[in-house]
Amino acid sequence: MTDDDTEEQPIQPGSSGPGLSERPPRRPLDQALIVREAVDFIDENGREQLTMRRLGARLGVEAMALYRYLPGREALLDCVVEALMDELYDATMTGEYGSSWQEYLQQLAHSVRELALAHPRIFPLVASRPPAAPWLRPPLRSLRWVEEFLTGLARHGFNDADSVLAYRTFSTFLLGHLLLESTAMSGESISPEDDELPTPDHQDLSEYPRLLRLEGPLTQNAFAEEFDDALEDLIRRIEISRS
Amino acid sequence: MTDDDTEEQPIQPGSSGPGLSERPPRRPLDQALIVREAVDFIDENGREQLTMRRLGARLGVEAMALYRYLPGREALLDCVVEALMDELYDATMTGEYGSSWQEYLQQLAHSVRELALAHPRIFPLVASRPPAAPWLRPPLRSLRWVEEFLTGLARHGFNDADSVLAYRTFSTFLLGHLLLESTAMSGESISPEDDELPTPDHQDLSEYPRLLRLEGPLTQNAFAEEFDDALEDLIRRIEISRS
DNA sequence: ACCTGAACACCGTTCAAGT
DNA sequence: ACCTGAACACCGTTCAAGT
Numbered sequence A, B: 001m002t003d004d005d006t007e008e009q010p011i012q013p014g015s016s017g018p019g020l021s022e023r024p025p026r027r028p029l030d031q032a033l034i035v036r037e038a039v040d041f042i043d044e045n046g047r048e049q050l051t052m053r054r055l056g057a058r059l060g061v062e063a064m065a066l067y068r069y070l071p072g073r074e075a076l077l078d079c080v081v082e083a084l085m086d087e088l089y090d091a092t093m094t095g096e097y098g099s100s101w102q103e104y105l106q107q108l109a110h111s112v113r114e115l116a117l118a119h120p121r122i123f124p125l126v127a128s129r130p131p132a133a134p135w136l137r138p139p140l141r142s143l144r145w146v147e148e149f150l151t152g153l154a155r156h157g158f159n160d161a162d163s164v165l166a167y168r169t170f171s172t173f174l175l176g177h178l179l180l181e182s183t184a185m186s187g188e189s190i191s192p193e194d195d196e197l198p199t200p201d202h203q204d205l206s207e208y209p210r211l212l213r214l215e216g217p218l219t220q221n222a223f224a225e226e227f228d229d230a231l232e233d234l235i236r237r238i239e240i241s242r243s
Numbered sequence C, D: 001a002c003c004t005g006a007a008c009a010c011c012g013t014t015c016a017a018g019t
Helices: A031-045 A050-060 A065-066 A072-093 A101-118 A122-128 A143-155 A159-184 A201-209 A209-213 A217-218 A224-241 B031-045 B052-058 B062-069 B073-093 B101-118 B123-128 B143-155 B160-185 B200-206 B211-212 B215-219 B223-242
Strands: none
Touching: A031 B073, A050 A065, A050 A072, A050 B101, A065 B160, A065 B223, A072 A101, A072 A122, A072 A143, A101 A143, A101 A159, A101 A224, A101 B160, A122 A159, A122 A209, A122 B052, A122 B123, A122 B160, A159 A224, A159 B123, A159 B160, A159 B215, A159 B223, A201 A209, A201 B143, A209 A217, A209 B062, A209 B223, A217 B160, A224 B160, A224 B215, A224 B223, B031 B073, B031 B215, B052 B062, B052 B073, B073 B101, B073 B123, B101 B123, B101 B160, B101 B223, B123 B160, B160 B200, B200 B211, B211 B215
């Protein structure tokens, strides 16, 4: 049960196989490369499966080689989180800043959501890893990002107190919605665009009449609308508290 | 680094020490007892430290003995989550149902918050463990609880569609707020009632002028007010969408 | 019936040694 | 400079054996 998919995989040692030696990629090692590989690994196999030894094997190297570039497994996970934050930075910085703060928050929120859905098995790390400082709230968990966020609002006329307040409510909103959605999505769904969530054994619901009756509505996947509705509401709430 | 607090602890074998034999408690084993001990263990040492072997030792037994009562470690963690859900059930069912649905949601929300703050190192499990079904949203993650919630609202005149909607927004709200607060709190704070969150090395902020300036407001612990404000807003939002 | 010893297949991590 | 072999101190889990 601890290794459903380990699969031993004999790999005959001598023969280099068809044409080029393809078993270990062996690009020259490098911290950034290791982290990228870790991201891909988690995307494919989940974070429980990520192991120094397995990651090494994937890079064509023994696990111990990784310690030249990273102090340990925890540090690697922190780097993975950081990598997602950088990805978000690239995704949002290419676009425009938005003509209003409302638009700015809308764009940023949707960028974060897309990131979460692109890496549903990594997002829980972004959400739950203990941040460097407790006021660095997930999912915008880097000094650079908080600075960026506060600057963005200031550019649209927010004063200090309102910026901080907006940072807090915005973070909480994103965390709740996206953690829920990403864990729902990482439940090995075949088609991520499905609008029906899998139901458990029909038997078990027999003792819960209300669940049985509301099974239809409950299993309806409505994350996108929920997100948009709650986001609009959040923005309205900020509007009101500012005036 | 993997064992800061393992401490070998020799324990001379023969001598039973002062008076009664106190090293292993040795109450007769039992699933409920094991789970209670696991809850206490995580409260004290964090979930990373929880190990079948260590938990066994704490119960005066070898790790393998636990497998008589639980199929494995994952199952144990699920039981821990379930135990918290039961604790919540006991806490809320003793009180009254509330004279209005607004009051009902208020009471329930505060009960969940108290649970999260009582077990800040366990709450992330409640938040992040993959639920049995994806529409079973944390932190009210049991069939019994969802049934209870929907029934509670129905008793106050909610129709099916509105109940489901309220269930969703309420869950998202609780998850976001309480996951943030519990992880902030489990950062080994000496005094949990402190209204100042710890700051990172003052040096590092030098490149982020806005953070440096807003350090005061940002490190202010305002979780309680945030929670209450957002809760009131959530309730108002439900009021409006229902009419 | 309930627990344990011994074993297995893994972990993360260190360090002296190889190239 | 960069990687590895061997080793250490752990894991979770199984199972035949003890009481």
